[in-house]
Amino acid sequence: MAASGLVAATPAQASAADDPGVVSRSAVIDVxxxxxxxxxxxxxxxxxxxxxxxxxxxxxxxxxGPKAPAVKGTDPRIAAAVDGPYSTAVGKLVFQHANGKLDHCSATAVDSDSEILVLTAAHCLHEGPGGTWTKNVVFIPARHDGNEPFGRFPAWNVATSSLWSSGSKPDWEHDYGMVITNDNAKGQTVVDAAGGYQIVPDARTGEEVSIMGYSGPPYSGERQEFCQDLIEPTVPPLNMWQVECSNMTPGSSGSPWLLDYNYDTGTGYIGGLNSVSDTQGFMASPRFDAKTGEFVALVEQIAAARP
Incomplete structure (x- = not known):
C-alpha cells in the first residue's frame, strides 16, 4: 500500500459496532x-x-469537464448518447441542505425485492452526529448532459446506519445510506426502469473495482466519470478500503464500487461506495460486511410499508 494512502478522516470509536440499526425519516419536501x-x-x-x-x-x-475516451462496453440502451463505460443504474442524486444550499451526490439502484432502494453515502443524506437531514431528494438514473432517459425518482424515505448518525463524530466506516424511492412518472420502480445491482460483502485486497460517478469541478457533474483500480486497505487507524482515482471529485460520493464488472453486459455487484477522499487522489469505502447486509434488510422492511 502506498505510504500516502488515505488517512483523511478519523473514525468514530467502534464501541457501537455491534449495532446494525437504522435511523430513518420520511423524506422532506420543502419547495x-x-x-x-x-x-x-x-x-x-x-x-x-x-x-x-x-x-x-x-x-x-x-x-x-473533460470528456472520457470511448471504451467498449457502454450499456446498449444509451450507447448512442455517451462515451465510455456507463451504467443505467447509477445516477445523480440531487438535494438541498437544511440551509437551502443545492448539492448533489452519486447513487445506485439496488436489485432487491422491493425494487425501490437506492444506495448512496450516508453523508449525502445526513450530516452525522448532531447534524440535520438533507431535503428535496430526487434520484435521476443515467443522467447525461441534461438527458434523463429513465425519468426521476423522488425520495419517499431516507435512512442511514445508526452508527453514522449517533456518537460524537462521523463514523466514516459506516458511511452508507439508502433512499427509498417513489416511482417515476410512468409508474415504474427504479429497478424496473433502470436496472440495479445486488450488494455483496467481503471485497478483498487486490480485487479490481469499477467506479462510475458524477464528479463535480473540474468535471461537469452532468455525466458519469469512470475509474478502475485494485482495492487496498487504508492506513490505520482508518479501517476501510481505498483505491486511487483522481477523477472521483466531490459529487462522486456514493458512487458504487462494482465487483466483477462486465463491459459487454454492464453487470456486476456492489462491493463498496465512494465515501471520503484525500488530496492525493485516494478514495475510501466502508468495508461492506454482515452488518451492511443487516442494514439493507432492515431498510427493505421499511420499504415494504411504502404505499
Missing part, C-alpha cells in the same frame, strides 16, 4: 407550492422545483 398539498401535489411541486438549471447548479460547475 414552493408544496405546503398544504396532497402527497401527489407535493411530489409534483418537488419535480417542478428541480429544473434543469437547478440540477446543474447543484453541481456548482462553471463549464463542461
Amino acid at each position: 414552493p407550492g408544496a405546503e398544504g398539498g396532497t402527497a401527489a401535489q407535493k411530489e409534483q411541486a418537488l419535480l417542478d422545483y428541480w429544473t434543469p438549471e437547478r440540477v446543474r447548479r447543484a453541481t456548482g460547475e462553471k463549464k463542461a
Whole structure:
C-alpha cells in the first residue's frame, strides 16, 4: 500500500459496532407550492422545483469537464448518447441542505425485492452526529448532459446506519445510506426502469473495482466519470478500503464500487461506495460486511410499508 494512502478522516470509536440499526425519516419536501398539498401535489411541486438549471447548479460547475475516451462496453440502451463505460443504474442524486444550499451526490439502484432502494453515502443524506437531514431528494438514473432517459425518482424515505448518525463524530466506516424511492412518472420502480445491482460483502485486497460517478469541478457533474483500480486497505487507524482515482471529485460520493464488472453486459455487484477522499487522489469505502447486509434488510422492511 502506498505510504500516502488515505488517512483523511478519523473514525468514530467502534464501541457501537455491534449495532446494525437504522435511523430513518420520511423524506422532506420543502419547495414552493408544496405546503398544504396532497402527497401527489407535493411530489409534483418537488419535480417542478428541480429544473434543469437547478440540477446543474447543484453541481456548482462553471463549464463542461473533460470528456472520457470511448471504451467498449457502454450499456446498449444509451450507447448512442455517451462515451465510455456507463451504467443505467447509477445516477445523480440531487438535494438541498437544511440551509437551502443545492448539492448533489452519486447513487445506485439496488436489485432487491422491493425494487425501490437506492444506495448512496450516508453523508449525502445526513450530516452525522448532531447534524440535520438533507431535503428535496430526487434520484435521476443515467443522467447525461441534461438527458434523463429513465425519468426521476423522488425520495419517499431516507435512512442511514445508526452508527453514522449517533456518537460524537462521523463514523466514516459506516458511511452508507439508502433512499427509498417513489416511482417515476410512468409508474415504474427504479429497478424496473433502470436496472440495479445486488450488494455483496467481503471485497478483498487486490480485487479490481469499477467506479462510475458524477464528479463535480473540474468535471461537469452532468455525466458519469469512470475509474478502475485494485482495492487496498487504508492506513490505520482508518479501517476501510481505498483505491486511487483522481477523477472521483466531490459529487462522486456514493458512487458504487462494482465487483466483477462486465463491459459487454454492464453487470456486476456492489462491493463498496465512494465515501471520503484525500488530496492525493485516494478514495475510501466502508468495508461492506454482515452488518451492511443487516442494514439493507432492515431498510427493505421499511420499504415494504411504502404505499
